Amino acid sequence: MLVVNLIGIGLIALIIWWFWLYRPGNGVAAAPGQVIEVRVRDGVYEPSLIDAIAGKGISLKFTREDExxxxxxxIFPELGIQKELPIGRPVVIRLVPPEPGEYAFHCQMGMYRGILRAHSG
Ligand SMILES: [Cu+2]
Structure with missing residues (x-):
């Protein structure tokens, strides 16, 4: 019984960590006009943290390798972007982060998650 409780607590902790505390680590900086390649596989976007400059357009080229x-x-909720990602076929999304701040992007269920971080000038 105790073991079951401990496993339950462990699972809850894992869920809290993943959905609320997890921060993408491997960031990449996008210069204005640059195309950043993002791989979609094994439950993560690679890279999952993209630094850009507010008001300057960049392109994100998503390649889904996960079936x-x-x-x-x-989906980029704040930017009103939602795109289908066919397996193995790169999809380029052009976007302009309107102002400094963080713009989340994720799959339908929020398992895959990333952040586009826009800096001023
Ligand atoms: Cu998902």
Whole structure:
């Protein structure tokens, strides 16, 4: 019984960490006009943290290598972007972060998650 409780607590801790505390680590800086390649596989975007400059356009080229249906879309809620990601076919998304701040992107269910971080000038 104690073991079961401990496993339950462990699972809850893992869920809290993943959905609320996890911060993408491997960032990449995008110069204005640059195309950043993002791989979608094994439950993560690579890179999952992209630094850009507010008001300057960049392109993100998503390549989905994961067959799970979950990875089939990428959504940028604040930017009103929602794109299908066919397996193995790169999809280029051009966007302009309107102002400094963080713009999340994720799959339909929020398992795959990344952050576009826009800096001033
Ligand atoms: Cu998903």
């Amino acid at each position: 799970t249906a979950c990875a089939g879309q990428v």
